[in-house]
Amino acid sequence: MIERMSRGMSRGVVLAGASALVLAVSACGDSATAPGGESEVISRVTLTLTPSAGGAALSSFIDDSDGNGPTAPGAQVGALALARGVTYTGTVKFENRLVTPAEDITAEVQKEANEHRVFYTVTNAGVTITTTDVDGQNRPLGVRFSKVVTPTASGLGTVRVLLCHYGNVAKVGTATSCTGDTDISLTFNFTIAP
Amino acid sequence: MLSSLLPRIRRLTARSLLAVALAPIGAVLAAQTTPHGTERHIHGIVEDDATGRPLANATITVQAAPRSRQTTPLMFSTRSDDKGRFDFRDLPAEVVRLRVRVLGFTPHEERVDLIDADRLITVHLTVATTVLQEVAVRADTLAERLGRVAATSTLDAAALSATRGQTLGETIKNLPGVAVIQFGPSIAKPVIRGLNSQRVLVMNAGLRQEDQQWGTEHAPNIDSFEASSVTVVRGAATVLYGADALGGVVRVDHAPVPDSGGTHGDIALNTFSNSRQGALSMSAQGADLVLPGLGTTGYRVRVTSRVAGNGGAPDYYLSNTGFRELNGSVALGVTRSWGTADVLLSRFGTELGVLKQAHVGNADDLQRAMTTPPTDSSFTYGIDRPSQQVSHTTLRTRFTFAAPKASELELVYGLQYNHRREFDNHGPLRFRNEAAFNLKLFSNSLDLRWTHARWRGLKGTIGTSGLAQGNQTLGKAFLIPGYDLWQGAVYAQEDLALGRLSLNAGLRGDAISQTTIAFADQGIRSAAGTRTWRDFSGSFGAAYLLADGLDIALRVARAWRPPTVNERYAQGVHHGTAQYELGNAALNAERSQGVEATLRYTRPSFNLEAATYRNTIAGFMYLQPGEPVQTIRGAFPGFRYSQTDARLRGVELSGNWSPHMRVQLRLNGSAVRGLDRVNGGPLFDMPADRVSLTTRVQGRRPSVGAWFVGAGTQMVRQQDGVPEGTVYTLPTAGYALMQLEAGSTGARVLGQRLDVSLSVNNALDTRFRDYLSRYRLFVNDAGRDVVFRVTMPF
Numbered sequence: 001m002i003e004r005m006s007r008g009m010s011r012g013v014v015l016a017g018a019s020a021l022v023l024a025v026s027a028c029g030d031s032a033t034a035p036g037g038e039s040e041v042i043s044r045v046t047l048t049l050t051p052s053a054g055g056a057a058l059s060s061f062i063d064d065s066d067g068n069g070p071t072a073p074g075a076q077v078g079a080l081a082l083a084r085g086v087t088y089t090g091t092v093k094f095e096n097r098l099v100t101p102a103e104d105i106t107a108e109v110q111k112e113a114n115e116h117r118v119f120y121t122v123t124n125a126g127v128t129i130t131t132t133d134v135d136g137q138n139r140p141l142g143v144r145f146s147k148v149v150t151p152t153a154s155g156l157g158t159v160r161v162l163l164c165h166y167g168n169v170a171k172v173g174t175a176t177s178c179t180g181d182t183d184i185s186l187t188f189n190f191t192i193a194p
Numbered sequence: 195m196l197s198s199l200l201p202r203i204r205r206l207t208a209r210s211l212l213a214v215a216l217a218p219i220g221a222v223l224a225a226q227t228t229p230h231g232t233e234r235h236i237h238g239i240v241e242d243d244a245t246g247r248p249l250a251n252a253t254i255t256v257q258a259a260p261r262s263r264q265t266t267p268l269m270f271s272t273r274s275d276d277k278g279r280f281d282f283r284d285l286p287a288e289v290v291r292l293r294v295r296v297l298g299f300t301p302h303e304e305r306v307d308l309i310d311a312d313r314l315i316t317v318h319l320t321v322a323t324t325v326l327q328e329v330a331v332r333a334d335t336l337a338e339r340l341g342r343v344a345a346t347s348t349l350d351a352a353a354l355s356a357t358r359g360q361t362l363g364e365t366i367k368n369l370p371g372v373a374v375i376q377f378g379p380s381i382a383k384p385v386i387r388g389l390n391s392q393r394v395l396v397m398n399a400g401l402r403q404e405d406q407q408w409g410t411e412h413a414p415n416i417d418s419f420e421a422s423s424v425t426v427v428r429g430a431a432t433v434l435y436g437a438d439a440l441g442g443v444v445r446v447d448h449a450p451v452p453d454s455g456g457t458h459g460d461i462a463l464n465t466f467s468n469s470r471q472g473a474l475s476m477s478a479q480g481a482d483l484v485l486p487g488l489g490t491t492g493y494r495v496r497v498t499s500r501v502a503g504n505g506g507a508p509d510y511y512l513s514n515t516g517f518r519e520l521n522g523s524v525a526l527g528v529t530r531s532w533g534t535a536d537v538l539l540s541r542f543g544t545e546l547g548v549l550k551q552a553h554v555g556n557a558d559d560l561q562r563a564m565t566t567p568p569t570d571s572s573f574t575y576g577i578d579r580p581s582q583q584v585s586h587t588t589l590r591t592r593f594t595f596a597a598p599k600a601s602e603l604e605l606v607y608g609l610q611y612n613h614r615r616e617f618d619n620h621g622p623l624r625f626r627n628e629a630a631f632n633l634k635l636f637s638n639s640l641d642l643r644w645t646h647a648r649w650r651g652l653k654g655t656i657g658t659s660g661l662a663q664g665n666q667t668l669g670k671a672f673l674i675p676g677y678d679l680w681q682g683a684v685y686a687q688e689d690l691a692l693g694r695l696s697l698n699a700g701l702r703g704d705a706i707s708q709t710t711i712a713f714a715d716q717g718i719r720s721a722a723g724t725r726t727w728r729d730f731s732g733s734f735g736a737a738y739l740l741a742d743g744l745d746i747a748l749r750v751a752r753a754w755r756p757p758t759v760n761e762r763y764a765q766g767v768h769h770g771t772a773q774y775e776l777g778n779a780a781l782n783a784e785r786s787q788g789v790e791a792t793l794r795y796t797r798p799s800f801n802l803e804a805a806t807y808r809n810t811i812a813g814f815m816y817l818q819p820g821e822p823v824q825t826i827r828g829a830f831p832g833f834r835y836s837q838t839d840a841r842l843r844g845v846e847l848s849g850n851w852s853p854h855m856r857v858q859l860r861l862n863g864s865a866v867r868g869l870d871r872v873n874g875g876p877l878f879d880m881p882a883d884r885v886s887l888t889t890r891v892q893g894r895r896p897s898v899g900a901w902f903v904g905a906g907t908q909m910v911r912q913q914d915g916v917p918e919g920t921v922y923t924l925p926t927a928g929y930a931l932m933q934l935e936a937g938s939t940g941a942r943v944l945g946q947r948l949d950v951s952l953s954v955n956n957a958l959d960t961r962f963r964d965y966l967s968r969y970r971l972f973v974n975d976a977g978r979d980v981v982f983r984v985t986m987p988f
Binding site for chain 1: 514550551553554555556558559562566569578579580618619620671716717718719765766767774776823824825826827828829832
C-alpha cells in the first residue's frame with residue numbers, strides 16, 4: 001500500500017515537473033520574428049559623371065524597392081547624356097535607402113577595399129572606363145573612375161556596374177571580371193550626344 | 195587461474211562449433227553478466243540475426259550447476275519480453291547453463307561464467323526448417339515478421355559497428371531503397387524510395403527528430419554512436435510515426451538504460467584517412483547507482499567527439515569541408531515491478547564548413563564556379579565561412595507501465611531545442627560574426643501509447659500524440675518566418691494472426707495548425723496567417739506463408755502531409771545553386787496512395803527479399819522552375835513552390851547467400867523512377883539505380899574472435915532522368931567503387947576484449963560525382979578513405 005502510494009506520488013511529481021517544463025519552454029519559445037544584426041542591403045546605385053574640364057555633372061540612379069528581394073529593380077532615373085570627346089570623372093554610390101536614415105554603403109566598400117572591386121562593362125566601342133582608385137595593396141577598387149568618350153563615338157550604350165565581393169577567394173589586381181561573389185549587378189543606359 | 199581460464203576456452207570452442215552452422219537466419223543472443231557482491235545477474239536480448247528484430251516470447255532457462263553431486267541443479271525460467279529482453283537476478287551460482295528456445299529457430303545452449311564472462315556474447319544459429327511447416331507454430335513468428343509488412347531493414351549493433359564514426363546518413367546509405375543527398379563528408383541527408391527531407395521522418399530515441407529537417411543541407415543532428423540499432427522503414431509509415439513519414443522512417447534506437455549489473459562501458463576510436471578525421475566515443479553504464487528517494491537506478495553517460503579536416507577528392511582537397519562535433523548524453527532509469535521510468539538528456543553540437551565554391555552571389559557567379567576547375571586547396575582543420583553551427587538538445591522522459599499479459603502503457607514527453615546558425619561572408623565586416631540565418635526551434639511532444647495483450651488473435655497499439663512547436667527567426671537574412679505549430683493525433687494499429695495469413699491494419703487522424711508570424715525588414719515581407727489541416731492516413735497489409743520459407747506480403751497505404759513553412763514562405767537565394775526560391779502560402783496538403791509487394795524466401799544458407807512499390811502523390815510539392823528573378827544583385831533562376839501529381843515506382847532487392855560456411859555473399863540493389871504526371875518529365879533528386887555486392891570470408895578463433903575479410907563493390911548507373919530547368923541538368927556518369935574490409939570482434943589482447951576493423955572505401959581512388967551530391971556542380975566526391983576502428987568494452 002505504502003509502495004503504491006509513493007509510486008503514485010513520484011509519478012505525480014514527475015508529471016508536474018514535466019508540465020512545468022512545458023510551460024517554461026513554451027514561454028521562452030515565443031516565436032518572434034526579429035531580424036538581428038545588419039545585412040548588407042543595397043537599394044540604390046547612383047552613377048555621377050563630372051566633366052574633367054568642368055561643367056554640370058550627370059547623375060543617374062536605379063532603385064530596388066526590396067533590395068535582395070524578388071521584386072525587380074526599377075527603371076533608371078536620370079539620363080546619362082554623354083558628350084563626344086569629353087573625359088568624365090566618375091563615382092559610384094551604393095546606398096541602403098530602405099532604412100531611415102539612409103546608409104551609405106560606399107563607405108563600407110571603401111573601408112573594406114581589400115575585399116571589394118567595382119567592375120564596369122561598357123557596350124559602346126567609343127567609350128572606355130578606367131578605375132582610378134586603389135585598395136590598401138595597390139589593387140584597383142573602382143569606386144572612382146574616369147570615363148573617356150572618344151571624339152568619334154556615337155549612338156547608344158550601356159554600362160554594367162558590378163560590385164564584386166571577395167569573401168572566399170583572393171582578390172587579384174589584374175582580374176578583368178569578378179571571381180568572388182556578386183553583390184551588385186545593374187546596367188545603366190547612356191546616350192552620346194552628337 | 196587455470197580453472198577460470200578453462201571454461202572460457204571451452205565456451206569459445208563451443209561457439210566456434212556453432213559458427214560452423216552459420217546461417218542467414220538465427221538468433222543473436224547478447225548476454226551480459228556482472229558480478230555484484232555475491233548476487234549474480236544475467237541479462238540479454240534475443241534477436242533475429244537476419245533482421246535484427248528482437249524475438250519476443252523466447253523461452254530462456256538458466257540452470258545453475260549443482261554445488262555438489264548430491265544436490266539437484268537449480269532451474270530458473272523466463273520469457274523474453276516484446277523487446278526480446280530477459281533478465282535473471284540474484285543467481286546462486288557462478289557458472290550457469292543458458293538455454294534459449296524460440297519458435298522457428300534452433301535452440302541455443304551455452305555455458306556462461308558469471309564471474310568472468312564476456313559482456314556481449316553473439317551466437318549464430320541455424321534455422322529450424324522442420325518447425326516452419328507447422329503453421330500453428332509458425333503463426334507467432336509470422337506475426338512477428340508482420341511488422342515487416344512494410345519493407346524494413348535494420349542495422350544491429352554488429353552492423354553499426356562497421357560504420358561507426360560516420361554521419362547517420364552514411365551509416366544507412368547501403369541499405370536497399372536508401373540513398374543520401376550529400377554535401378561533402380559532413381552533411382548526409384537520407385533519401386528513402388526517392389523522397390527526402392520533410393517526407394522522411396527520423397525518430398531518435400523514440401522522439402520525432404525536430405531539427406529543421408526540411409532543408410536538404412540540414413543533416414539529422416544525431417550522434418550515431420548513441421544508436422544501438424538503426425531501422426529503416428521504406429514506404430509510408432505514417433500510422434505509428436506521424437503524418438509526413440510519406441517516404442519512410444529512419445528509426446534510431448538507443449539501448450535501454452541497464453536495470454542490473456555494475457559499471458561497464460566502452461571506448462571507441464575511429465580514424466579516417468581521407469579527411470584526417472578522428473572520432474572518439476566513451477560510454478559508461480550500470481545499474482548500481484543508489485539515489486535518495488529513487489533507490490537503485492540504472493544510468494548511462496556518453497561523450498562523443500568527432501573532428502575532421504577538409505575532405506579529399508582524388509586530385510584535390512574540398513575547401514572548407516571539415517567539421518567539429520561534440521556530443522554528450524546522460525540517461526537515468528529505474529525498473530520496478532510496475533514498469534520503468536527513465537530520463538534522457540542529450541546534446542549534439544556541431545560546427546561544419548560548407549564548400550567555398552558552392553557559395554555564390556548570383557547566377558553568373560554560379561556559372562563561373564561550375565566552369566572553373568577547383569583550386570587546389572590545401573588541407574586544413576580550420577573552418578572558414580560559409581559555415582553552420584548547430585546544436586540540438588533533447589530531454590526525454592518516459593514511463594512504461596506493465597499490465598497483465600504483456601500489455602504495456604507508455605508515456606513519453608520530449609523536449610527538443612534546435613539552434614541553427616549559418617554564417618557567410620556577406621555583409622559589412624563589423625556584422626560578419628552575426629549569423630545570416632539564425633533559427634531557434636522549440637518542440638514539445640507528448641505521446642501516450644497502449645500496447646494491448648493478444649485478444650482473440652488480435653494484438654496492437656493504440657495511441658495519441660501531441661506536438662507544440664515554436665520557431666524563431668533571428669538572423670540577418672530572411673529564410674523562413676517565425677511560426678507556431680500545433681499538432682494532435684490519434685492512431686491505432688492492429689495485427690491479426692490467422693494461421694498462414696497475418697493481417698495488419700492501421701488508421702491515424704491528425705490535426706495540424708500552423709501560425710506564421712509577420713516579417714518585414716528592408717523590403718522583405720512575409721505575411722502572418724493561420725492555417726489548419728485535418729486528414730487521416732491508414733494502411734492495410736497482409737502476409738501469407740506460401741510455402742516453407744516463402745512468404746509474400748502486400749500492403750496499401752494512404753498518407754498525407756501539409757506544406758511546411760519553408761514551402762509556404764521561403765524567399766531568398768539558395769546558396770550553392772543560386773536558385774531564387776519562393777514559397778507559396780496557398781499550397782494545399784499532398785496525399786499519397788501507395789501499394790507495395792514484398793516476397794521473401796528464406797533458406798538456411800540463402801535468403802532473398804524482393805520488394806516493388808508504386809506511390810502516387812497528388813499535389814506533390816516541389817520547386818518549379820519559372821521566370822528568372824531580377825534583383826539588384828543580378829539575375830537568378832527563379833523557382834516557385836508548386837504542386838503537381840507525381841508517381842514513384844521502384845524495386846528493391848536484397849539477398850544473402852552462403853555457398854560455404856565460411857563465405858557469405860550479399861547483394862543489395864534498388865531502382866526508383868519518379869514521374870511528374872503533369873508534364874511527363876522526371877522528378878528532381880531521384881537516386882540513380884544502384885547495386886552493391888559484397889563478399890565476406892569469416893570464421894572464429896579463440897585468439898582473434900569472430901574475424902572477417904571482405905571486399906565489395908558499389909555500382910551506380912548514370913542518372914538520366916533529370917528534370918529540365920534546374921542547374922542540376924549537368925549529367926553525372928555512372929561509377930563503380932570498391933571497398934575492402936577486415937576485422938574481428940571479440941579479439942583478446944592482453945586479456946582485454948577488442949573489436950578491431952580496417953576498411954578502405956573507394957579503394958581505387960576513383961573519380962566520381964554522384965547525382966545526389968550537391969557539390970557535384972563544382973567538385974568530385976571523396977577519394978580513397980582508409981578507416982580504422984577499435985572498440986574496447988570494459
